Structures are given as C-alpha cells and as structure tokens.
C-alpha cells in the first residue's frame with residue numbers, strides 16, 4: 001500500500017493487532033484472512049471524529065444510511081469464499097470499501113458494485129488515495145451483477161438479499177462459490193457451490209444482520 005495522507009501509527013497497528021486476535025478467538029483461522037485484517041487500516045474508513053470505534057468488533061454507520069460491516073463478519077464471509085490468489089471476485093455492496101480492500105489483500109482481483117452514488121464517489125476517492133487502483137468499482141444494481149466481466153470465481157454479497165439472486169449464480173464459473181446473507185430482519189449466511197451449470201450445493205452458516213440489498217435502479221444522492 002502506498003503511503004497516503006492518513007496515518008497508520010503504531011497505536012493503530014497495536015489496536016488492530018488486538019482486534020485480529022479477538023477475531024481469531026471467535027474462531028477465524030484462515031491465515032490469509034487474518035493477515036489481510038492485520039494489514040488494512042480500518043480507521044481510514046471512519047470519519048475522524050469516530051476513530052476510536054474503528055478497532056471495536058462492531059458494525060458502524062458510514063453515512064447514506066449504510067454501515068461498515070463488523071470485522072468478524074467481514075472475516076467470516078471472506079473465509080467462506082475459500083479464496084485462491086488471483087481469483088476474480090465480485091462484491092455486491094461496496095459501501096466503505098473496507099471489505100473490498102480485505103479481499104484485495106487476501107489476493108483477489110476485486111470487482112465491486114454500489115447502488116448509492118454518494119458512497120460510490122466517496123469510496124472511489126478513498127481507495128485511490130490508499131493506492132488500491134486495482135480494485136474495480138462500479139456504480140449500479142448488484143442484482144444484475146457485471147455480465148461483461150463474468151464469469152467470476154467467487155461472488156460475495158454484503159447486504160441482506162431477500163432471495164438468492166439468480167443472475168449472480170449465472171455469473172459464477174462452475175466450481176465457483178456465492179456467499180450471500182439471505183432474509184429480512186435476520187439473515188442466514190448462505191453459500192452456494194456451483195458444481196456445474198445445472199448442479200448446486202447449498203450450505204447455511206448461522207445468523208447475521210445486514211442492511212438490505214435493494215432491488216431497484218441505482219440511486220444518486
């Protein structure tokens with residue numbers, strides 16, 4: 001990562017290290033995921049008045065009614081993707097960009113879609129400043145995926161989907177994995193393993209809470 005005008009001090013690194021250890025104690029063991037969490041300065045994604053919350057294992061508001069996911073949830077979803085270095089990953093719900101950076105640090109080629117223009121604009125600037133030019137950001141509706149860039153090795157949905165989006169499965173290669181929280185108030189973390197174009201295996205991994213994945217055209221603010 002290129003140096004940027006934001007500072008990552010020893011204090012921040014120490015707090016981050018503690019956070020990573022607490023996430024490890026909660027059962028996350030994938031070394032690539034833990035190393036990525038150790039690397040990405042989560043406080044860069046917070047407004048300066050809320051920096052003290054950046055290294056708590058909690059979700060936090062990022063504006064436009066959205067949240068940066070809880071670090072444990074980011075780690076859990078990333079683990080479910082079973083990433084191999086160099087894989088193409090489509091993320092739905094860029095939000096702050098934190099999860100996209102974790103995917104990139106874990107070795108993925110990241111494509112990420114956000115439907116709120118204000119967040120898309122803000123995050124594009126932040127990721128460029130942080131030196132993550134290789135993360136490709138798109139403004140649009142995640143339900144449609146990115147057909148021009150398909151197939152993807154993995155697809156990660158970071159908003160609560162009311163049902164499993166068909167087009168996202170279509171854009172996975174055979175052998176690929178979709179990770180998606182499904183439900184309204186509370187969601188079931190669901191993985192779909194695409195065995196072939198006609199064969200799928202579904203697994204469920206407990207309850208989580210996300211902001212809703214909204215199905216209409218992308219909106220400006």
Ligand code: SAH
Pocket residue numbers: 066067068069092093094095096097098099100113114115116119140141142143158159211212213214215216
């Ligand atoms: N991955 C994010 C989490 C953001 S919360 C992070 O690391 O910060 C979920 C995001 O999904 C919100 O920003 C919301 O605007 C976005 N979203 C909701 N429905 C969407 C859709 N249909 N397409 C793309 N993004 C969507």
